[in-house]
Amino acid sequence: MVAVDIDAKIPNNVDLAGDRRLQRALEGWQPKFIRWWEELGPVAFQRNPVFLRTAIDVGRQGWANFDHVEMPDYRWGIFLAEQEQDRTIAFGDHKGEDVWQEVPGEYRADLQRLIVVQGDTEPASVEQQRHLCLTAPSLYDLRNLFQVNVEEGRHLWAMVYLLHRYFGRAGRDEADEMLERHSGDADNPRILGAFNEETPDWLSFFMFTYFTDRDGKYQLASLRESAFDPLSRTCDFMLKEEAHHMFVGATGVGRVVQRTLELMAEHDTDDVHPHGGINLDVIQKYLNFHYSVSLDLFGAETSTNAANYFAAGLKGRFQEERRDDDHVLKDSTRLVPEATADGIGSREVTQLAALNETLREDYTEDCRKGLDRWNRTIAEAGSDVGLTLPHIGFNRNVGTFRDHHVSPDGRIVDEATWADNVDAWLPSEDDRAHVISLQARVTEPGKMAGWLGAPAQGINRKPVDYDYVRL
Numbered sequence: 001m002v003a004v005d006i007d008a009k010i011p012n013n014v015d016l017a018g019d020r021r022l023q024r025a026l027e028g029w030q031p032k033f034i035r036w037w038e039e040l041g042p043v044a045f046q047r048n049p050v051f052l053r054t055a056i057d058v059g060r061q062g063w064a065n066f067d068h069v070e071m072p073d074y075r076w077g078i079f080l081a082e083q084e085q086d087r088t089i090a091f092g093d094h095k096g097e098d099v100w101q102e103v104p105g106e107y108r109a110d111l112q113r114l115i116v117v118q119g120d121t122e123p124a125s126v127e128q129q130r131h132l133c134l135t136a137p138s139l140y141d142l143r144n145l146f147q148v149n150v151e152e153g154r155h156l157w158a159m160v161y162l163l164h165r166y167f168g169r170a171g172r173d174e175a176d177e178m179l180e181r182h183s184g185d186a187d188n189p190r191i192l193g194a195f196n197e198e199t200p201d202w203l204s205f206f207m208f209t210y211f212t213d214r215d216g217k218y219q220l221a222s223l224r225e226s227a228f229d230p231l232s233r234t235c236d237f238m239l240k241e242e243a244h245h246m247f248v249g250a251t252g253v254g255r256v257v258q259r260t261l262e263l264m265a266e267h268d269t270d271d272v273h274p275h276g277g278i279n280l281d282v283i284q285k286y287l288n289f290h291y292s293v294s295l296d297l298f299g300a301e302t303s304t305n306a307a308n309y310f311a312a313g314l315k316g317r318f319q320e321e322r323r324d325d326d327h328v329l330k331d332s333t334r335l336v337p338e339a340t341a342d343g344i345g346s347r348e349v350t351q352l353a354a355l356n357e358t359l360r361e362d363y364t365e366d367c368r369k370g371l372d373r374w375n376r377t378i379a380e381a382g383s384d385v386g387l388t389l390p391h392i393g394f395n396r397n398v399g400t401f402r403d404h405h406v407s408p409d410g411r412i413v414d415e416a417t418w419a420d421n422v423d424a425w426l427p428s429e430d431d432r433a434h435v436i437s438l439q440a441r442v443t444e445p446g447k448m449a450g451w452l453g454a455p456a457q458g459i460n461r462k463p464v465d466y467d468y469v470r471l
């Protein structure tokens with residue numbers, strides 16, 4: 001395997017030094033990336049040392065290094081997981097053939113599109129979260145935010161490497177456009193809707209990292225199955241970093257719940273708003289919002305594009321090789337939901353046509369695990385109302401549910417019923433105003449904002465009151 005060149009201008013394990021043209025092209029993109037980071041990355045703390053994890057290798061042990069660094073000096077590198085010898089294509093029309101080390105001409109456009117759509121989400125989330133540092137509820141959380149941000153930056157590098165290395169001039173143009181589209185920009189927005197919404201507060205940030213980064217996990221996991229081996233190896237390594245982002249979400253929401261329960265017990269009330277907390281029903285509404293917009297990211301229930309990507313071997317299912325079927329999916333069928341004026345039913349389609357729905361179901365299963373943990377905390381505190389995932393048709397803008405209003409418990413409701421209840425189902429203006437009113441920067445090491453519980457432990461075996469960001 002290729003050695004890691006950690007001291008190069010662009011740290012990498014892809015032998016950049018052995019391809020001068022590519023190296024020059026990427027070194028030409030690097031200052032544009034840094035300029036983008038300084039302009040559209042975190043709005044403050046750019047010159048404060050932050051205790052960050054940096055990818056330095058891909059081996060099983062010690063793939064990362066922890067140290068205080070100023071963010072613009074972060075060593076964004078290009079790392080592909082180790083190449084699996086004799087890997088063959090696991091699914092689709094080319095099943096059993098050798099994987100590809102170069103892009104087949106017939107799939108060039110589709111592969112480029114998949115990489116661009118994935119790549120675009122990475123800098124988008126950095127832009128969405130750029131103001132959050134001003135209201136970080138602790139130094140520990142501030143550090144976690146920056147960790148997520150720099151790694152999303154590295155994920156952009158991962159996709160830009162593929163575009164430069166394998167897609168020629170068109171790929172280089174796409175790489176530049178990654179820095180030209182901006183989240184929420186009216187004229188040149190990010191590609192996917194959910195990545196054009198601002199992340200206005202830390203409850204939203206925790207929900208985003210729990211639900212929307214988890215969509216990322218499922219997209220990356222299905223691209224890891226790709227017959228295009230460099231894409232597969234890139235995604236494999238990105239998933240290691242992604243796990244921490246979802247940890248931030250899962251523990252973040254868990255700590256909000258924990259603090260709310262403490263305040264409920266202390267003041268003997270369900271309404272902790274006067275006491276500086278966030279009521280459980282408001283947490284539920286934020287959850288409803290972030291879960292439903294993340295479901296939209298998987299696309300419509302049936303999709304010709306998804307079927308074509310699968311048949312071609314470009315994008316598989318989650319854990320494709322662990323599945324016990326023919327991996328071609330043309331003859332087997334499944335049910336997908338169908339909403340009509342009469343109610344929510346289902347229709348039978350080929351497995352191949354229903355791949356978006358299959359991935360969405362796997363995702364939902366995974367989402368449920370966090371809720372189970374939060375609900376155990378709630379039950380232990382003696383409360384009998386837990387958090388629930390709303391029905392998959394709730395608040396959807398893509399697919400069969402888009403023209404219907406569906407209640408969280410899965411009933412099709414008319415416009416008037418929706419309007420009467422929407423403030424009980426999704427965060428209302430007042431809810432958002434309350435959550436925003438609680439946002440205040442806390443910078444004393446180990447101290448937490450009043451609406452948020454302390455984490456069980458620190459990062460990389462450091463104590464919770466470590467100076468994660470040096471002010």
Ligand SMILES: [Fe+2]
Pocket residue numbers: 122151152155216242
């Ligand atoms: Fe990412």
Ligand SMILES: [Fe+2]
Pocket residue numbers: 152213216242245
């Ligand atoms: Fe992420």
